[in-house]
Amino acid sequence: MPKTMAKELSSEQVIEKPSEAIxxxxxxxxxxxxxxxxxxxxxxxxTIIWFVxxxxxxxxxxxxxxxxxxxxxxxxxxxxxxxxxxETLFTNDQFLRAVQNTIEISALNLLFGFPxxxxxxxxxxxxxxxxxxxxxxxxxxxxxxxxSVIIAGIVITAFSPSAGIVNTVMGWxxxxxxYFLTQxxxxxxxxxxxxxxxxxxxxxxxxxxxxxxxxxSLYESAVVDxxxxxxxxxxxxIPSIMPTILIMLIIRIGNIMEVSFELVILxxxxxxxxxxxxxxxWVYRQxxxxxxxxxxxxxxxxxxxxxFVLVIVANTLSRRLSRTSLW
Amino acid sequence: xxxxxxxxxxxxxxxLEVVHGIDLDVKERExxxxxxxxxxxxxxxxRMIAGLEEITGGELSIDGRYVNxxxxxxxxxxxxxxxxxxxxxxxxxxxxxxxxxxxxxxxAEIKKAIxxxxxxxxxxxxxxxxxxxxxxxxxxxxxxxxxxVRHPKVFLFDEPLSNLDAKLRTQMRAEIxxxxxxxxxxxxxxxxxxxxxxxxxxxxxVMNDGIIEQIGAPMELFNNPANTFVAGFLxxxxxxxxxxxxxxxxxxxxxxxxxxxxxxxxxxxxxxIVGVRPEHAVLKAGKDTSVxxxxxxxxxxxxxxxxxxxxxxxxxxxxxxxxxxxxxHLSGVSEVHVPASLVKIFDAESGRxxxxxx
Numbered sequence: 001m002p003k004t005m006a007k008e009l010s011s012e013q014v015i016e017k018p019s020e021a022i023x024x025x026x027x028x029x030x031x032x033x034x035x036x037x038x039x040x041x042x043x044x045x046x047t048i049i050w051f052v053x054x055x056x057x058x059x060x061x062x063x064x065x066x067x068x069x070x071x072x073x074x075x076x077x078x079x080x081x082x083x084x085x086x087e088t089l090f091t092n093d094q095f096l097r098a099v100q101n102t103i104e105i106s107a108l109n110l111l112f113g114f115p116x117x118x119x120x121x122x123x124x125x126x127x128x129x130x131x132x133x134x135x136x137x138x139x140x141x142x143x144x145x146x147x148s149v150i151i152a153g154i155v156i157t158a159f160s161p162s163a164g165i166v167n168t169v170m171g172w173x174x175x176x177x178x179y180f181l182t183q184x185x186x187x188x189x190x191x192x193x194x195x196x197x198x199x200x201x202x203x204x205x206x207x208x209x210x211x212x213x214x215x216x217s218l219y220e221s222a223v224v225d226x227x228x229x230x231x232x233x234x235x236x237x238i239p240s241i242m243p244t245i246l247i248m249l250i251i252r253i254g255n256i257m258e259v260s261f262e263l264v265i266l267x268x269x270x271x272x273x274x275x276x277x278x279x280x281x282w283v284y285r286q287x288x289x290x291x292x293x294x295x296x297x298x299x300x301x302x303x304x305x306x307x308f309v310l311v312i313v314a315n316t317l318s319r320r321l322s323r324t325s326l327w
Numbered sequence: 328x329x330x331x332x333x334x335x336x337x338x339x340x341x342x343l344e345v346v347h348g349i350d351l352d353v354k355e356r357e358x359x360x361x362x363x364x365x366x367x368x369x370x371x372x373x374r375m376i377a378g379l380e381e382i383t384g385g386e387l388s389i390d391g392r393y394v395n396x397x398x399x400x401x402x403x404x405x406x407x408x409x410x411x412x413x414x415x416x417x418x419x420x421x422x423x424x425x426x427x428x429x430x431x432x433x434x435a436e437i438k439k440a441i442x443x444x445x446x447x448x449x450x451x452x453x454x455x456x457x458x459x460x461x462x463x464x465x466x467x468x469x470x471x472x473x474x475x476v477r478h479p480k481v482f483l484f485d486e487p488l489s490n491l492d493a494k495l496r497t498q499m500r501a502e503i504x505x506x507x508x509x510x511x512x513x514x515x516x517x518x519x520x521x522x523x524x525x526x527x528x529x530x531x532x533v534m535n536d537g538i539i540e541q542i543g544a545p546m547e548l549f550n551n552p553a554n555t556f557v558a559g560f561l562x563x564x565x566x567x568x569x570x571x572x573x574x575x576x577x578x579x580x581x582x583x584x585x586x587x588x589x590x591x592x593x594x595x596x597x598x599x600i601v602g603v604r605p606e607h608a609v610l611k612a613g614k615d616t617s618v619x620x621x622x623x624x625x626x627x628x629x630x631x632x633x634x635x636x637x638x639x640x641x642x643x644x645x646x647x648x649x650x651x652x653x654x655x656h657l658s659g660v661s662e663v664h665v666p667a668s669l670v671k672i673f674d675a676e677s678g679r680x681x682x683x684x685x
Contacts, residue, residue, distance in 0.1 A: 220379050221412035225426035225477070226400030235425070239416035 065301045069294035078294075085298035095299060098282040101275060106256040108192045114252055116196045117203030118245060122233060124204065125211050140201025148198075152266035155194050156181060181267065184275040191267060191276070195260060203248075210244035211237055243324040250318055250326055254311035257303045279303050329390030329403075329480040329513060330355045331376060337384035338371050338537075346371055347537040348385060353481075353515060358507050360516045362524035362560070363534035370485055372534070373517045377406050377483050390480055405474035406483040410490060411466045413458040413473075420445075420454040423472045440476045447506070448472050464495045471503075475510065484516040488523065500526055521561050525549070533557050551671075555600055555678040558671060564605050564634065567644035570675065571601040577617065578672065581640035585617040586667040589683025599681065602671035605634070606647045608663035616664035621646075623661065628654045635660060 034041065060075065065085055067078040089095045120140060127133040143151065158164050159180040167177040180186040214237060222232050261280040268276035279299060287296025311326075319325035331353040338346035346368040353359045361369040374380040376387060378399030387395050394402050405426070413422050420441050427437045445451045448468045458466055467487060474482055487503075488496045504527055507514055518524055524531045525545045533540040533548065533556070541553040545561075552558035558566040571580040573594045577587040578601045585601070609616065621637035621644070633654050635646045646663055672681045 215410065215412065217408045217410055217412040218414060220377075221406065221408055221473075222425070222429075223379065224377055224399045224404065224406045225429055225473075227425075227429045231429060236414065239414070242416065 062297060062301055064294045065298035067294060069297075071293075081294075085295050086302065088295060089299055089302065094277070095279075095282060097274070098277050098279045102257055102259055102278040102280075105188060105191065105259050105278060108188055109195060109259070110252060110256070112192055113196050113200070114249065116200035118207050118241075120200055120204040121207035121211060121241075122237065124208060125237065126229065126233070137201070137204075140204070142201070143198045144202035146198075148260075148262040148266060151194060151198055152263060155190065155267065159190065182269065182271045184272045187268065187272045187276045191263065194263065194267070198263075206248060207241055207244060210241040214240040242322065246318045246322055246324045247326060250311065250314040253314040254307055256310055257307045330357075331481055331513065331515065332388045333372070333376070333385065334387075335385035336372065336375060336382060336387060338368070338375060338380060339383045344383075345537050346375075349534075349537075349539050351532060351539065351542065353513060355513055356511045358514045358516065358527060358529045359532060360518060360524040360528035360530075361532045361534055362518055362521055363540075364560075365519060367534040368537040369517045369519075369534045373406075373483055373485055373515060376481070376515060377404055378402050379406075403480040404483055405477050405479035405481075406485065407470050407474050407487045409486040411458070411470040413466055413469055415458055418455050418457050419450060419461070419469050419472075422458065422469055423476050426473060426477045437476075441472075444472045444476045447475070447509070463491050464499060467491065467499055468502075471506070475506075480513065482512050482514040484514065484518075486518055487516075489518070489520070496523075503527060522563065525561065531561075533560060535560075551680070552602075553680055555602070555673045558602050558673070558680075562604060564645045564647075566602045566604050566671070567642070567646075568673075569601045569603070569639065569642040569644065571599055573597045573599055573672070577667070578670070580619065580642070583617075583619050583639070585619055585665050585670060586615065587670050587672060587683065588667045591683060594681065594683070597681075598675035600673040600675055600678070602673060603644075603665050604669065605645050607669040608646045608665050610648055610660060610663060612664045613666065615667045617667065618662050619665050620662045621660070623658070626654050626657050633657055635663075 064075055064078065066080055066082060067075075068081045068084075069075070069078045124133060124137060127136065159166050161167050161177045161179045166180070170177065178186070180190060218236050218240070219232055222236055227235065257279060259278045259280065261278075261284070264276060264278055264281050265284070268281065280303070283296045283299045283303075286292045286299070315325050315327065331351075333349060333351040335348040335350060336346060337344065337348050349368075349372065351359075361372060363369050371380060375382050376389075378394075378397065382395050386393060389402055389404065414425065417425065423441050423444060424437050427440065432440075441454070442451070445454055448471065450465070450468055450472060453461060453465060453469075458469065461469065467490075470487065484503075488499050491499060500523055503516075507527075516523075516527060528545055530542060531545055531548050532542050535556050540560075541548055541557045543551075548557060549561050552561065552566070555568055559568060569580045571578045573579075573587075573591050573596065574584060575591065575595060577585050577591065578599060580601055587601075603619075608619070612618070619639060621635075621639050623635060623637045625636040627634040627636065628650060631650060632647050633650050635648055635657060637644055637646065637660075648657055648660070650657070672683060673679060674681055
């Protein structure tokens with residue numbers, strides 16, 4: 001074909017391709033994409049439905065935090081009261097105590113509960129005997145699969161003053177029995193410890209996976225350079241899994257206001273409210289037990305906003321400091 | 328600096344033996360290249376020298392000291408890995424300092440050693456960068472720098488250039504050679520690339536299936552391969568190997584008969600492999616050449632020369648010819664001329680080179 005003809009043809013094509021055609025192209029591509037990958041979207045669907053039904057649709061009800069809600073009038077018809085419920089909250093000693101407890105328990109959880117799975121993963125990584133390693137891992141994973149109700153039952157039994165193993169051992173040592181679960185000062189250590197027992201093993205899987213992803217030649221190179229196992233752990237393993245640690249920390253900080261609600265409900269009692277009552281349990285008692293739905297919604301909203309801000313702050317800090325972030 | 332001696336070194340994984348008792352004596356300051364196809368045991372041998380793999384049998388000594396059971400760190404060797412093995416969380420200077428810091432070398436000394444090494448490798452301006460911000464060639468240099476700063480007795484290289492593109496590989500190859508001339512350190516280098524082996528080595532060790540096929544200087548191996556494996560491994564393209572039979576006048580290949588230097592005498596009638604390097608056959612008859620008729624299949628122009636793919640009977644072969652700027656005159660080629668002095672004869676059964684006393 002002569003060159004001039006080819007030129008004419010191509011210029012014609014360019015002219016004949018208005019924006020509509022381009023739009024159609026994009027549409028066709030999108031349709032083709034869905035036709036090709038529909039199975040993947042289908043697999044995504046249940047999660048999206050779950051999110052919409054249990055997390056997005058209930059947001060409609062959030063407005064009662066700003067309303068004088070009455071179940072007879074319904075969400076839409078209850079009158080607006082502005083920030084009245086929030087004012088009530090911040091003058092309520094019990095709520096302020098619950099906020100403080102939440103923060104303090106979370107801080108303890110972060111301090112002791114966050115490093116626990118990392119340390120476990122590092123320890124597992126050092127076990128060379130394969131079947132011993134598998135057995136040990138299975139044993140520490142198990143509590144995760146046990147319902148919190150049973151976990152709480154085990155804890156209550158273990159710490160019981162009459163038959164509990166803890167008091168029995170203390171008895172052998174000549175110590176007086178303590179009714180641990182009625183003492184406010186004992187609630188937090190028991191609660192945090194239970195949390196670690198229940199979740200540290202399962203949590204270590206994420207870190208073990210990160211460790212498995214470290215390039216083995218880094219260790220070989222270090223061996224030739226003369227590093228011992230301790231040095232390899234500190235200088236290679238930990239820095240290599242630092243991005244994972246930071247991501248998990250961001251998620252953890254985002255959940256700071258979400259102290260394991262079930263476990264608190266199961267382990268606390270009025271005598272330990274002073275150290276055990278957290279925002280979520282307070283919301284539960286106010287909202288569901290006393291029927292003050294609007295006040296409880298305000299408290300829950302406050303909780304969520306704080307958590308949201310915390311995630312954003314943690315993510316920004318992490319991105320600035322370590323180039324690692326969730327988004 | 329020190330020599331490395333392997334005697335009857337064996338490596339087995341369970342009942343599977345992968346290195347079958349090899350002997351090798353690497354002299355002080357020598358650059359020895361272990362070359363062979365994948366799975367020939369070359370990397371395993373290197374890793375045994377480094378101490379990363381346990382030695383199943385035999386003796387390994389470095390600088391005259393028996394080191395079979397000595398920990399890697401006490402062998403005083405440094406290793407450069409194929410994938411660089413740089414610590415992603417440390418910058419270039421910290422990466423190079425790693426080995427020294429582990430050994431608690433004084434800070435001032437570390438600083439000095441890094442500055443010197445960075446200077447040699449042209450890394451001075453990158454000292455504060457992380458590996459992720461470096462190019463492949465720069466990463467490779469850092470990996471070498473990490474070995475150099477330690478002033479080890481022996482350098483071990485495990486396919487250090489195989490992750491680089493062809494151009495960079497050529498460049499780094501020359502750099503390694505220059506570096507070796509400068510440092511004069513005993514080096515053992517593993518590669519599957521025969522060009523790297525030829526260009527870098529003082530001596531090449533050709534390995535195959537866990538044994539050493541031949542040890543020698545690059546040109547010695549090229550000119551006098553001990554067997555068909557070495558002949559087929561070194562050289563690009565490799566030596567043509569044709570089935571034949573020795574006769575009074577030389578070697579008979581299919582319908583052709585080519586002259587061979589030396590005394591065929593008591594080998595007459597023996598089945599042999601006749602080896603001719605692609606670049607040794609010429610298109611015009613010369614002194615003492617014999618004609619080998621060929622059926623030309625394909626001409627591949629490379630620029631100044633072209634590859635002629637052809638066959639003679641059942642044997643496929645490749646020859647090199649000058650193009651002189653045009654390949655037109657090559658399409659009609661129907662025979663090549665083989666100089667008697669450059670023909671190699673191997674025993675057909677054992678594959679070993681036949682000494683005809685030429």
